[in-house]
Amino acid sequence: MEKKKLIFPHEAFYSISHQPTGKEQEIWLVFHGYGQLSEFFIRKFLPFSGEDRLILAPEGTNYGYLKDFQGRVGANWMTRYERETAIANNHRFLDLLMKEILQKYPQNPSIHLLGFSQGAATATRWAARWDHRVKQMIIWAGGFAHDLILEKAKDQFRTTEILMVFGEKDELITSESIASQRAFFGLLEKEVRELTFDGGHELNIPLLQKIIKKEG
Template sequence: MYTHEKQVRTQGKPLAETGKALVLIHGRGATATSILPLAQELGADDFTLFAPQATNNTWYPYSFMAPTDQNQPALDSALELIHETVQGILAQGIASRDIYLLGFSQGACLTSEYASRHAQRFGGLLIFTGGLIGQELNTGNYKGDFEGTPVLITTGDPDPHVPVSRVDETVKQLESMGAKVTRKVYPGRPHTIMDEELELAKKILGSKE
């Protein structure tokens, strides 16, 4: 088992110019460098980009549906790296409502888990094929109020890694904490991000709520 070195790729204009941040969390076997171009597809040119890098390109070793203990200490270390990234953005005078979190697959699981443990009014959560982590959900970990944060959560049906049932459990939990969730399940969709998902995400990134 391992803990994660603090590595975060940044891209775009400085926060002092943009006033808003997009944190992109890559999937298993991928890299910070490989997920950054997604911001261009989302038209996020006016965001400062932050992409944490997992040590060994994997945030935690087993399925997100495995007993949580099996994924430690890597899971807690991954969540701490995201927390440090967000805290660093807040420390530069950016409000939480101007911070957007995006993840794909393993990164989407981390996005939902991190946000639920630190719920506040984020700009938006973009959860591309993922859900809350653990064999059973430990609702005692989830704290705060999303205060209407817009959330997009998507998956394929079936998806090789993410059962729709866990997506639905995640939606229920996020909504109970005050999030405004858009849920999309695509029959037969491969484990990827489709154009329709990008269009829905653009609406959240471009909203002026």
């Protein structure tokens, strides 16, 4: 018996705050966490969209019921099963998405990434090998992908502002995981700003506003 692979056209989804005008100064690419859907995740960011800021929320291409075999469905970026195939699919999807969006701009706007939870690894893995540079990257309640090629990531992120954000009551964030991320920042030779809030595994809207609107 032999298991083989067939490549075929596949539809992937994303949510967008508004139709691009080509005049926005910033594009925010926001990656949801495990079991979420883009149309709900993007709602947290819509108050910050407008003439100068476009919000894009790509959706993971793997789906499953969140409980038992019926009810709510959520998306995820990958599982351990056929992991490398999922990563390659994600990269092709995100490359094409950004190519299509950036065609609308005579001059590229600044690109900002926010990866929440599982979306943080997907965002960092993709950005580390994308053919454009990211101005700012926010790693929220998650971490860098552990399989980045260090030298390539160092070069790609050398001018990127990086923030690490987590809730002080986040049951999924441990002192060990924080220490691991700090160690990786050292390998990247990056000074990373850390922000915390009084909460759990969630987006904190007041802090999100301060970050996006650069209020301190």
